[in-house]
Amino acid sequence: MQDRQFGRICFVYGENGGKYPFNHSLYLKGDKASVIIDPACSQEKLARLKDEGVDWVWLSHWHEDHIRYLNLFENCPLWMSGRDFPPLTDIRIFLDWYGLESPDQRGYWEKIMIEEFNYQPISQARFLADNETIDLGGLSVQIIATPGHTPGHLSFFFPEEELLFLGDYDLTSFGPWYGDVASSIEETIASIRKLKAIPARRWVAAHNSGLYEENPGSLWDAYENIVYERENKLLSFLEPPKTLGEICSAWLIYGKPREPKEFFEFNEKVLIGKHLDYLLRQGRIMKQDNRYARV
Ligand SMILES: [Zn+2]
CATH class of the missing domain: 1.10.10 (Arc Repressor Mutant, subunit A)
Known part of the structure; x- marks a missing residue:
């Protein structure tokens, strides 16, 4: 699949089909500001967008496959949920949030985080709030808190294009992830239902198929049902x-x-x-x- 343009929003297709350790990003070009959401699609594409102009970087959540190339934008202010910020401030907190305990596991992941995911501690961010609307100039964005996958996971709705960015509620056949220390099965289910109820015309997931131009329909229930199938097994x-x-x-x-x-x-x-x-x-x-x- 190729990158796609919807008004002032560009769907930037990720390497490896947007599968881990990459994702699909969004690039927003407003009259007042340009934004990249989840900079982990492709180093080459992100370097090009940086030249085109990026004022702010926004994150749906703290996971490594969403911050992989955050280091390219070290001079751009970072916007995200305050609830997901602590692991980005210190690699030890990052490892704690994954529940990594043994020195071997922590060493293994610390090395990968620094060498492959370009982890650098960040000291400040602007925190996005649930239901906040931000005007980028000719393009507005509604912030939707969708905790569960992570406590501060955010989704983004763009009313002009009726486009909903689902982040990691990615509708894949594997099903939802809620394995971190602070993840929650209950909140994951509530967030899937919240997203399903939003009247959009286009849906973007951060991984795999990525773009849905027709209602994902039964995929919503199939995705939620995986939680119950795991439980029944x-x-x-x-x-x-x-x-x-x-x-x-x-x-x-x-x-x-x-x-x-x-x-x-x-x-x-x-x-x-x-x-x-x-x-x-x-x-x-x-x-x-x-x-x-x-x-
Ligand atoms: Zn994630």
């Missing part, structure tokens, strides 16, 4: 009761072991952990002698 697997290790080695989320092992084993474990916490809170399972059992 887990509940069936807890008959008889299992330890966390036994659950994780069944690959209920990813279906099978994937490479790089360090990355996917960790992801499987944190997503399963979120579901176990959620089911424990609801009183639908219990933990006895290190085993999880259905109630």
Whole structure:
């Protein structure tokens, strides 16, 4: 797919089809200011846009596959949710927010963050608020708080073009991510429903297919249903009761072991952990002698 122009908004198609570790970005050209949203699509494209003019950088959230080339814009003010700012101020907070504990894991990720994702600590940002409308000059933007994926995840609605930027509620067949320390299954579900209800004509997700020029329709429910499918698989697997290790080695989320092992084993474990916490809170399972059992 190629970059596409909608009025003053450019959909900038990402490398690797917008799949991790890249994304699709948006470039906004208002009369008053030009903005790049989520600068992780392609170093070459972003360097060109920088020459064309970028006044501000906005982020949907703090994840590395959305800040990969933020370093190109070090002189541009950064705008994002205050709730997602702490991990960008210090690599140790970044690693804490992913729940990385062992020195080996922290060392592995710190190196990747600096070498591949160009991580540099940032000392200040302007915080965007839910429901705030910003006039860029001939183009306005409504800020929509969509927590869950991360606590400060933001989506953006452009009324003139009836275009909705979904960020990482990306409607992929893998389903939503809510594996960080501060992610929330409940908030993820509420945010998917909030986005679905917005009357847009075009939808942009930060990854994979990216641009939808017709209502994604059943994709919305399919995406939300993956949460319940994961939960049902887990509940069936807890008959008889299992330890966390036994659950994780069944690959209920990813279906099978994937490479790089360090990355996917960790992801499987944190997503399963979120579901176990959620089911424990609801009183639908219990933990006895290190085993999880259905109630
Ligand atoms: Zn993300």
